[in-house]
Amino acid sequence: MADSAPTDILEMRGITKTFPGVKALQDVNLTVRRGEIHAICGENGAGKSTLMKVLSGVYPFGTYDGDIVLDGENAQFGNINDSEARGVVIIHQELALVPYLSIAENIFLGNERRRLGGAIDWNRTNAEAAVLLERVGLKESPTTLVSALGVGKQQLLEIAKAISKDVRLLILDEPTAALNDNDSEHLLDLLRQFKSQGITSIMISHKLAEIAEIADRTTIIRDGQSIETFDMAEAGGSSEAIQNRIIRGMVGRDLDNRYPDRESHPGEEVLRVEDWTVYHPTQPGRVIVEGANLNVRAGEVVGIAGLMGAGRTELAMSLFGRSYGRDISGTAYVHGEEVDVHSVPEAIKAGIAYVSEDRKQYGLNLIEDIRRNISAAGLGKLSKHGFVNENEELKVAGEYRESMNIRTPNVLVEVGKLSGGNQQKVVLSKWLYTAPEVLILDEPTRGIDVGAKYEIYTIINKLVASGKAVLVISSELPELLGICDRIYTLAFGRITGEVDVASATQEGLMALMTQETAQETKA
Amino acid sequence: MTGIANIRELFTRNIRTSGIYIAFVLIVALFSVLTNGLLLSDRNLTTLVLQFSYILILAIGMVIIIIGGHIDLSVGSVVALTGAVAAVLVIRNGMPWWVGVLAAIGTGLLVGAWQGFWVAYVGIPAFIVTLAGMLLFRGLTLEVLNNVSLSPFPAEYSSIATGFVPALLGGYGYDTFTLVIFAIGVLGFAYNSWRNRRARIAYKQTVEAPVLFVLKLVVIASVVMWFAYKLATYRGLPAVLIILAVLVMAYTLVTKHSVFGRHVYAIGGNLAAAQLSGVRVRRVNFWMFVNMGFLASIAGIVFSARSSAAQPAAGNMFELDAIAACFIGGAAVTGGIGTVTGAMVGGLIMAVMSNGMSLMGIDQSTQQIVKGIVLLLAVAFDVWNKKRAAAAR
Numbered sequence: 001m002a003d004s005a006p007t008d009i010l011e012m013r014g015i016t017k018t019f020p021g022v023k024a025l026q027d028v029n030l031t032v033r034r035g036e037i038h039a040i041c042g043e044n045g046a047g048k049s050t051l052m053k054v055l056s057g058v059y060p061f062g063t064y065d066g067d068i069v070l071d072g073e074n075a076q077f078g079n080i081n082d083s084e085a086r087g088v089v090i091i092h093q094e095l096a097l098v099p100y101l102s103i104a105e106n107i108f109l110g111n112e113r114r115r116l117g118g119a120i121d122w123n124r125t126n127a128e129a130a131v132l133l134e135r136v137g138l139k140e141s142p143t144t145l146v147s148a149l150g151v152g153k154q155q156l157l158e159i160a161k162a163i164s165k166d167v168r169l170l171i172l173d174e175p176t177a178a179l180n181d182n183d184s185e186h187l188l189d190l191l192r193q194f195k196s197q198g199i200t201s202i203m204i205s206h207k208l209a210e211i212a213e214i215a216d217r218t219t220i221i222r223d224g225q226s227i228e229t230f231d232m233a234e235a236g237g238s239s240e241a242i243q244n245r246i247i248r249g250m251v252g253r254d255l256d257n258r259y260p261d262r263e264s265h266p267g268e269e270v271l272r273v274e275d276w277t278v279y280h281p282t283q284p285g286r287v288i289v290e291g292a293n294l295n296v297r298a299g300e301v302v303g304i305a306g307l308m309g310a311g312r313t314e315l316a317m318s319l320f321g322r323s324y325g326r327d328i329s330g331t332a333y334v335h336g337e338e339v340d341v342h343s344v345p346e347a348i349k350a351g352i353a354y355v356s357e358d359r360k361q362y363g364l365n366l367i368e369d370i371r372r373n374i375s376a377a378g379l380g381k382l383s384k385h386g387f388v389n390e391n392e393e394l395k396v397a398g399e400y401r402e403s404m405n406i407r408t409p410n411v412l413v414e415v416g417k418l419s420g421g422n423q424q425k426v427v428l429s430k431w432l433y434t435a436p437e438v439l440i441l442d443e444p445t446r447g448i449d450v451g452a453k454y455e456i457y458t459i460i461n462k463l464v465a466s467g468k469a470v471l472v473i474s475s476e477l478p479e480l481l482g483i484c485d486r487i488y489t490l491a492f493g494r495i496t497g498e499v500d501v502a503s504a505t506q507e508g509l510m511a512l513m514t515q516e517t518a519q520e521t522k523a
Numbered sequence: 524m525t526g527i528a529n530i531r532e533l534f535t536r537n538i539r540t541s542g543i544y545i546a547f548v549l550i551v552a553l554f555s556v557l558t559n560g561l562l563l564s565d566r567n568l569t570t571l572v573l574q575f576s577y578i579l580i581l582a583i584g585m586v587i588i589i590i591g592g593h594i595d596l597s598v599g600s601v602v603a604l605t606g607a608v609a610a611v612l613v614i615r616n617g618m619p620w621w622v623g624v625l626a627a628i629g630t631g632l633l634v635g636a637w638q639g640f641w642v643a644y645v646g647i648p649a650f651i652v653t654l655a656g657m658l659l660f661r662g663l664t665l666e667v668l669n670n671v672s673l674s675p676f677p678a679e680y681s682s683i684a685t686g687f688v689p690a691l692l693g694g695y696g697y698d699t700f701t702l703v704i705f706a707i708g709v710l711g712f713a714y715n716s717w718r719n720r721r722a723r724i725a726y727k728q729t730v731e732a733p734v735l736f737v738l739k740l741v742v743i744a745s746v747v748m749w750f751a752y753k754l755a756t757y758r759g760l761p762a763v764l765i766i767l768a769v770l771v772m773a774y775t776l777v778t779k780h781s782v783f784g785r786h787v788y789a790i791g792g793n794l795a796a797a798q799l800s801g802v803r804v805r806r807v808n809f810w811m812f813v814n815m816g817f818l819a820s821i822a823g824i825v826f827s828a829r830s831s832a833a834q835p836a837a838g839n840m841f842e843l844d845a846i847a848a849c850f851i852g853g854a855a856v857t858g859g860i861g862t863v864t865g866a867m868v869g870g871l872i873m874a875v876m877s878n879g880m881s882l883m884g885i886d887q888s889t890q891q892i893v894k895g896i897v898l899l900l901a902v903a904f905d906v907w908n909k910k911r912a913a914a915a916r
Contacts, residue, residue, distance in 0.1 A: 343803075361793075361795055364793065366792070368788065376802075379782050387782070388782060390780065
């Protein structure tokens with residue numbers, strides 16, 4: 001605790017941000033004291049990143065409601081340059097470095113050290129870069145190419161870039177998500193060091209242990225609203241107690257009737273995965289999924305709960321025709337028989353379907369109509385001698401439009417023009433037409449409204465009632481608790497628990513999802 | 524929203540596809556006036572068909588490549604190489620004409636497989652692979668020909684491009700056979716349109732008003748029959764036109780109705796989604812290029828037959844004409860959009876412009892400038908149209 005009376009460096013008051021159809025932030029308040037490390041916690045999609053984008057001018061003044069007061073002055077940022085001029089610098093989760101430029105060039109990109117006349121002053125550039133590297137403890141030559149650096153060092157470089165701009169308020173969005181323990185520890189040390197130099201930090205993180213260790217205060221955001229801000233010192237003392245306090249804040253909402261009822265009659269095992277290990281596609285040696293074992297039975301909805309970066313999507317996509325990762329090992333069985341899932345067509349043939357979390361990028365051809373999107377994965381069933389039976393195709397598409405309740409005048413509407421909920425129903429139709437045994441649904445209700453969510457849940461219920469097995473990946477714990485029979489928790493690439501939904505609580509799941517096991521330190 | 528679309532709706536909704544036909548009609552009208560009707564004379568129309576057939580053949584393959592999200596810069600060189608291979612066998616070694624044809628097609632397939640391998644299985648962008656191919660196959664052409672032209676081809680070979688179908692039904696100052704063939708084509712088209720219309724109605728889709736539907740058929744039928752009459756009064760049905768018609772029909776079928784065609788559109792529209800839907804992307808990419816090689820060899824045969832020679836510089840810049848035809852014909856630079864018919868109309872626009880300007884005695888330099896500007900405007904229109912559609916959403 002500082003001796004002098006704490007003055008606020010930042011106050012965000014009544015921030016409301018709406019995207020077409022969605023209220024991302026609603027009346028959010030955030031007060032950050034000078035010189036503190038302030039953590040922001042919340043589930044995926046709660047609005048944390050949106051809030052930080054408002055603060056840093058990514059969403060310019062005028063596109064949101066509410067006030068930002070920086071150092072007692074009203075701030076109206078039109079873009080990132082405006083906020084950086086006032087010493088507010090954001091480091092995004094996705095690193096924004098140019099791989100084939102040197103460290104020094106990256107640090108001063110857009111902010112080049114120039115001589116009179118405009119030519120770049122390379123001596124000054126490299127000398128100043130060296131000083132900044134020293135400050136962040138990165139032992140590399142300023143002329144090294146960024147492509148030669150690992151993720152940890154790249155993260156440090158981002159910070160060096162930030163402090164080159166005379167940062168006073170540093171915003172870090174999941175800075176340690178991609179780092180191993182050593183790198184994370186180093187980064188946290190650096191933040192402490194900055195604190196002693198008077199730099200204020202805002203940090204978004206899912207690693208609760210880290211927050212408990214480093215943050216002075218924490219603000220909880222849930223469903224686009226700021227729930228509370230509390231002092232870590234008053235939250236209980238032990239790391240454990242603090243983490244529990246945060247978890248309670250993050251999930252503390254009641255389950256109302258947002259999930260259709262379903263009677264569960266699990267049958268025989270449909271999908272079994274044994275000892276599934278996946279490595280990162282471009283960073284050799286980085287394990288993304290480690291030794292995962294799981295099974296799903298007929299008529300059963302099984303959930304996979306995990307935070308961003310836990311390896312949920314990677315697990316699913318590697319299983320679906322090795323669409324992610326390299327050096328994949330492990331065995332998959334469908335109905336007790338080992339299946340070959342080396343390519344997507346083989347995975348489909350084995351009876352596996354995967355509905356991606358990003359339907360626009362991985363699920364749909366947006367410039368094509370509903371009919372052809374629905375038939376895209378099952379053209380083999382619709383064709384003879386290599387030619388498509390288009391009457392049949394129209395009929396099939398029409399049937400799915402009816403049964404899935406896709407709300408359009410006909411099936412010749414371009415998919416890009418549909419709402420998120422209807423798009424999701426088109427993707428589901430596409431996969432149902434392949435007559436899969438097991439469906440893997442990755443964030444099936446992301447970005448769609450509450451009504452459409454209910455419809456998707458109803459469809460899932462119908463599927464399992466007809467004897468299919470469904471594996472659901474979701475960041476929303478209430479959703480998993482509402483629709484699943486069983487839930488696996490995934491943390492840092494490992495399955496850390498298997499919980500029957502009857503005995504599961506959000507707090508219990510969250511604790512498993514944030515559990516870092518001893519093995520982690522090996523990385 | 525079942526019902527009948529009015530004319531205005533028809534045009535505004537399908538401005539992307541209908542715009543090109545309107546532009547074509549306007550350009551034909553413009554040059555008819557500027558050339559005092561010379562453009563539409565029976566002799567000139569026949570020349571036009573013979574002279575631009577190989578560009579149209581190339582454009583068929585090119586539009587498939589472009590829909591798939593690639594490009595092929597090598598087709599001009601492949602036209603030269605396939606013609607050269609045929610010439611060496613037929614002219615220099617005195618083999619029968621059909622050996623030359625088969626060897627040319629074989630060469631085209633090999634070239635396509637070579638380029639398809641690098642694009643699909645090694646993952647090198649088609650722009651680079653075919654740029655290399657452009658140099659490589661031009662060099663091979665020089666090698667094969669020892670850097671000299673070979674001519675003339677025997678009459679059987681030349682007749683592929685310059686021959687006319689004999690007047691089977693006798694002549695009365697015009698060739699009846701030509702008219703009958705075209706009449707059958709028109710009736711087939713009308714029947715097909717009527718069936719499609721009925722299917723659409725049965726499926727409760729919007730169709731144009733009956734009057735409009737009949738009017739459209741009558742206009743198309745009159746234009747086609749008038750064209751047939753023009754051909755018939757000159758020398759009858761050119762053999763090339765039959766080759767072209769067969770190719771256009773076959774590839775319209777392939778692009779619109781085959782699984783392969785669907786996969787091409789899927790890859791161009793969203794590569795990642797296609798892959799995750801079980802499309803064997805590499806295989807499809809490979810066959811796209813093999814097919815391009817095949818069509819380039821057909822174009823090479825037609826071109827060498829027409830000039831009755833194989834020249835080292837044959838086919839120079841053909842790739843650019845073929846690419847321009849696709850983009851003028853509504854293909855999207857980003858892939859996923861385009862049609863064979865569109866590419867054909869795009870090619871005809873280029874053909875009418877070149878031919879019309881030549882008839883007017885306008886020199887090559889001006890022609891190039893005009894063609895360049897037309898290409899630019901066509902794509903600008905496409906971009907503008909897309910923005911408009913996005914804004915209306």
